[in-house]
Amino acid sequence: MDELEFRRAVLADPNDKELAKATGDDLKKQAFVKEIKQLDKKITEASNIPVPDGLAHRLLLRQTMAVHTQKRQRSHFIQLALAASVAFILGISVTQWQFKEAASLSEYGIAHVLHEGDYALGASEDISLSQVNAKLARFGGEMTANTGQIYYANFCDFDNIKSLHLVMQGDNGKVSVFIVPHMQGYAIDSAVKGKWNSEAYDLSKASLVIVSDVPSDVAKMRDRLSKNIQFSA
Amino acid sequence: MFWRKQNKEASVSSDMANKQQRYEALVLALHADIFRYAYWLVKDKAVAEDITQETFLRAWKSLDTLQDEKAAKSWLITILRRENARRFERKQFDLVDIDDVAIIDEQLSSEVEIEHRELRAIMNALSDEYKEPLMLQIIFGYSGDEIAEQLNLNKNTVMTRLFRARNQVKEALEKANEHRGRQNG
Incomplete structure (x- = not known):
């Protein structure tokens, strides 16, 4: 691994375990790895933006509400299905009955x-x-x-x-x-x-x-x- | 007749309780990381929260297909990225430029905070193709291989982008320090 390759590898992933071998006793390389690890620490800290208060609770609440609505919709659906079947059977039997009445x-x-x-x-x-x-x-x-x-x-x-x-x-x-x-x-x-x-x-x-x-x-x-x-x- | 029905309902509701527990665990374990990742994708806290909500709601709907936590993470990220893409299909939001807005107002003015703000602005200025793999590595601790799989890219491409991302951050930071140093000096 030449110098350029080494720098690229460190910048790509300073925590890569393979790097230790490539670094060896080279003080300059060790210093570079240390520098980039420090940069990474800063990036990590900076990326760690605070999460809005109560986000987890809002997520859980929203899901609970969604399930609730779903359930209600499902029971509505069952009621509607029942009503539809009753109407259907009624329609069929009335037609049958009428049919019989005048089937001669x-x-x-x-x-x-x-x-x-x-x-x-x-x-x-x-x-x-x-x-x-x-x-x-x-x-x-x-x-x-x-x-x-x-x-x-x-x-x-x-x-x-x-x-x-x-x-x-x-x-x-x-x-x-x-x-x-x-x-x-x-x-x-x-x-x-x-x-x-x-x-x-x-x-x-x-x-x-x-x-x-x-x-x-x-x-x-x-x-x-x-x-x-x-x-x- | 009746006892059968009752039994079935009991098992359904225990399944439901089980699912609920898994969902709660998922939310508690991953909501912060998912929110942060969303934030770095969209640069806006309110939008990031919206997308996070959508993502977890979708996750709930297909929670049954989920095997382990590692899969859950990558799966949530996939949903999140899709939600984000969809948002752009729907309409282009007016995004505030990060440089104009103080992202974090809490406990300002310490040296560290100033440095963080500067760094955040630099990170946000990265183009998405660099920012995304970098955030997967930083926030989720993903390896090159995992990032490649998540973003559907070749590993070499991912490593190059990670290198360029850090390199750009490093150079921008050095430039800013130089500038400040000159001002101070």
């Missing part, structure tokens, strides 16, 4: 007729076959022959699905007919509620729901319609 086309048909009252049944127009067919075209269907007077033919909302609502002349009175696009989750069945009888059938492109207050009219209307309504492929 024939029941829905009766409900529709009941709800509507005289609005459609009271109509007494004479709608031509071509007018009906213009509306049936939407479902890809066509009525080939006249099946009696048609009092009413309009699109309606059948549980949020656009459908065709017809009121036709049956043997014993007016018969309500709904032509509904195929809907998933609906049973094709029959239902009776009060004086109302209803049956649903699947045709090739749509379902047919017939509602009448005379049971035999339902079956007859069904026979008539299945012969006279055709769906294009």
